[in-house]
Amino acid sequence: SSPSSGGAAWSVGLLTGPRGTALPPPPLPRPLSQGRRRGWAPAGMETHHILGPPREVSHIYGYQTQDSYCIAIQLRPPYEGGTGCRQIHKITSEWDSRKGVEDLTPNDMMIKFTERSIEVCKRGGSSSWHMIRGLHGPTYQQLNREKCYWTMTKHGGRYWLISIELVKKTPGKLWSRLMRDEREANRPNMKWDKDMQRTPMIMDKDGKFVPSTYCQPHQKPKYETQEDDLDEVFIEELEMLEDGPEEEKKKWLMKDLVDLMFGMEESTLSMLVSMPLNAERWREIQRDLGTTDVFGLDIPFGGNHIKFYLKGDEDSPMLAGKLGGCVWRKGCRWHVEMKEGRPMLELYMPKQTPEPWSYVVEGYHSLSRTAYDPYQQMILDGLWDDEAIEEKAKGDEYFRNSEYRSAVACYSRTLDRNPDSYITLTNRAAARLAFEGEKFKLEEILEDAQRALEINPEWYKAKFRAGVILCKLHRYDEAVWALEEGQRMDRSNHTGWEEEIARVKEDRIKWHNRKKLSYLNDVE
Secondary structure: OOOOOOOOOOOOOOOOOOOOOOEOOOOOOOOOOOOOOOOOOOOOOOEEEEOOOOOOOOOEEEEEOOOEEEEEEEEEOOOOOOOHHHHHHEOOOOOOOOOOHHHOOHHHEEEEEOOOEEEEEEEOOOOEEEEEEEEEEEEOOOEOHHHOEEEEEEEOOOEEEEEEEEEEOOOOOOOOOOEOOHHHHOOOOOEEEHHHOOOOEEEOOOOOEEEOOEOOOOOOOHHHHHHHHHHHHHHHHHHHHOOOOOOOOOOOOHHHHEOOOOEEEEOOOEEEEEEEEOHHHHHHHHHHHOOOOOEEEEOOOOOOEEEEEEOOEOOOOOEEEEEOOOEOHHHOEEEEEEEOOEEEEEEEEEEOOOOOOOEOEOOOHHHEOOOOOHHHHHHHOOOOOHHHHHHHHHHHHHHHOOOHHHHHHHHHHHHHHOOOOHHHHHHHHHHHHOOOOOHHHHHHHHHHHHHHHHHOOOOHHHHHHHHHHHHHOOOHHHHHHHHHHHHHHOOOOOOHHHHHHHHHHHHHHHHHOOOOOOOOOOOO
């Protein structure tokens, strides 16, 4: 691939409106309008929402087109965040209230659809199911129950994303809200007993039982596969009816039409990828095929993979592979328009969650985002919300003034809004280390450092904090390993690493040579 033809544009703070209210459509150079794909909605006929209780950071995002209403819910590890508003979005199970990201399965969620209502529950710490606030009760208008499905995709060790696709029974109109009675749907502490509801279970291709409304993220829903099968049957019947030899059509190749000089624009709501076309070949292919619908776009139900290709040359796609995040397949579309006298192919993808992507498609290095200034670097570090940036700046000021408890409070508010800011996690661990000494508190601080390393495994400062905490927990061998590994990551050759490793080794000797308490003479 060739180097990027333009820097990435980023818009911050677009999702800070009141809960349940429609936000403006994503900023684009010009309205995109292309309509040859199932589920397409014209530009301007889509809205982005924040769902859930008002004035609470719930991390539930909505996206609406003329024929569908899509919902994304982030389920995160139980040790993340500290405020009560996020408790319902912690991963818990019936047996282990601290269930991790690795252990979550579709059976830990229960999502039911009727023609007039939706219920979204997750397994609680006991035998009950907890309703997710804002997503239970009657919907604004009727749903096509047979076409409503959900899936879940894992994003590293960071979180699970629950994607729900609701298909409207009467398409063509945008709803003013999702739930008919938002006040009732947002009532807290709603619980259902496990025996009160039973969703039918079906066996998937791997032999595992999953809810009947669940769709594997790499597949298409059942109703779409049935429609595709019918289309293939009709095509075969038409070919049998046609008589006479077929005319050989010229085969067009992607490399002759598309110039892979990618451009990219990103906001909190959408991703836009552009690539120039050969003007002469573009006119020829339209005349030859008699249509402008010459490109194909395949995105599975989970929205985390893409295949964008020229029809007839499927083996050489322009983009193919894993996406840097999840997109709403119902809103993805392409369009060709003239720019500076040259046709430009633009691919528009609405994002399910507002976090910035470190790359667009895995393996396409010219579509990786690079930082040109400290502000861009801050976005890449996972800090993209205006209020979160302000809170982190306050926390840094408190930290410099040795007001560590106030700094921790600011950092916690930052992480409620932008949980993937690994620098903020490391800073909170450092601030808490200044005044916490109890064992169970130290283990919580260690989880901050470990989570920062999950997000960015090359972050050497998190390795340093982990080494200091492990030393305080008397896990000296692990502390030395963490510090030595962090020293190899840090290219500045700072002398503080050697000093800290030497101090840990001294503490290890003192700990092993300490006087052992006798159960006869000493009382602890």
